[in-house]
Amino acid sequence: MTAIERYLAPAGLDDALAALAGGNATILAGGTDLMPQINAGKVAFRPILLNIRRIPELRAVEVGQGRISIGALVTINELKDNPVIAKAVPLLAEAADHFASDQVRNMGTIGGNVANASPAGDTLVPLLVLDAEVELASATGRRSVPMAEFFTGPGRSVRRPDELITALSLPLPRLRTVSRFVKFGTRPALDISAVSIGFSATLDGGRLSDVRVAFGAVGPVPMRGRATEAVLEGAALDAAIIAKAAATAQGEVKPIDDLRASAWYRRELIHNLLGKVLSDVVSR
Ligand SMILES: Cc1cc2nc3c(=O)[nH]c(=O)nc-3n(C[C@H](O)[C@H](O)[C@H](O)COP(=O)(O)OP(=O)(O)OC[C@H]3O[C@@H](n4cnc5c(N)ncnc54)[C@H](O)[C@@H]3O)c2cc1C
Numbered sequence: 001m002t003a004i005e006r007y008l009a010p011a012g013l014d015d016a017l018a019a020l021a022g023g024n025a026t027i028l029a030g031g032t033d034l035m036p037q038i039n040a041g042k043v044a045f046r047p048i049l050l051n052i053r054r055i056p057e058l059r060a061v062e063v064g065q066g067r068i069s070i071g072a073l074v075t076i077n078e079l080k081d082n083p084v085i086a087k088a089v090p091l092l093a094e095a096a097d098h099f100a101s102d103q104v105r106n107m108g109t110i111g112g113n114v115a116n117a118s119p120a121g122d123t124l125v126p127l128l129v130l131d132a133e134v135e136l137a138s139a140t141g142r143r144s145v146p147m148a149e150f151f152t153g154p155g156r157s158v159r160r161p162d163e164l165i166t167a168l169s170l171p172l173p174r175l176r177t178v179s180r181f182v183k184f185g186t187r188p189a190l191d192i193s194a195v196s197i198g199f200s201a202t203l204d205g206g207r208l209s210d211v212r213v214a215f216g217a218v219g220p221v222p223m224r225g226r227a228t229e230a231v232l233e234g235a236a237l238d239a240a241i242i243a244k245a246a247a248t249a250q251g252e253v254k255p256i257d258d259l260r261a262s263a264w265y266r267r268e269l270i271h272n273l274l275g276k277v278l279s280d281v282v283s284r
Helices: 013-020 034-039 076-081 083-088 090-096 102-107 110-116 124-129 226-232 239-252 263-282
Strands: 006-008 025-028 048-051 061-064 067-071 133-138 141-146 151-153 164-171 177-184 195-204 207-216
Touching: 006 013, 013 025, 013 048, 013 133, 013 164, 061 083, 067 083, 076 083, 076 090, 076 102, 076 110, 083 090, 090 124, 090 177, 090 195, 110 124, 110 164, 124 177, 124 195, 124 207, 177 263, 195 263, 207 226, 226 239, 239 263
Parallel strands: 006 048, 025 048
Antiparallel strands: 061 067, 067 164, 133 141, 133 164, 177 195, 195 207
16 A cells, blocks of 8 residues: 555645646545445555645535535535425435435435446436536646546546546426425435436426436446437327336446446336336326
């Protein structure tokens, strides 16, 4: 294990970006992914350990110009309980309510969940459904990357080592938007997703439009269900459409066998859970 040469806990963003400039720092937010990974020997500390938790602007939640910006340090419990988030993007609050335990939710952050880039990360599916953008900053500038282009593989993303995630920026959903998040794990509580589904659409006069569907833990990165969306776009939700969408979803996911579930079981779960989500939307 590499020894930590310096520990920094700056109170300003510019100081944090300066510390990251050489790409020699490990970022610490809530530590709920980082510390287990270090302890298991999966990750080694870089020479600088950069604690970002004292930087106030990373905690901001702001609404304006048709968007909501959620700071990277907003915790999972804050996602669940913040009234601005609950009103603007209830899908995120719903996902937070399915996340781990209170102890983990109090420490774990949305920025850490995104940076960790697990295909099973529970905020990633709603963020994908909601067309979020990842706001990145470095000492040399800022950029925004759409969620759909951010992940490159399990634990990997386009974020450079000198970049910090500062916020997630989302367009505010339209009126009459219905959304759902479901997650299935092998235990009823405190479990990582074996599969998850996010759904959002405008429901007007019984017909769906602007349909977005995303799946978690069924491929190397969380994925949009484009074929499933095409089945549902413009459709009236009857039993035949629900069955067709569920079968399409089952066919378009690309799960693997691992210790949480087999690929076959994951496809069955996607089929059955999407059918349940859509039936629930009809009966609301
Ligand atoms: C018991 C347990 C249960 C869990 N259950 C769930 C669950 O149900 N669902 C789920 O999705 N996850 C779960 N997790 C994983 C973890 O809690 C989440 O991924 C959490 O959101 C990570 O946030 P953090 O602030 O703790 O990140 P950290 O552990 O501090 O960091 C994670 C990684 O991201 C980097 N990083 C952190 N913040 C930033 C930033 N702003 N910019 C750039 N890089 C950054 C770190 O360097 C590190 O590589 C669980 C973990 C534990 C220990």
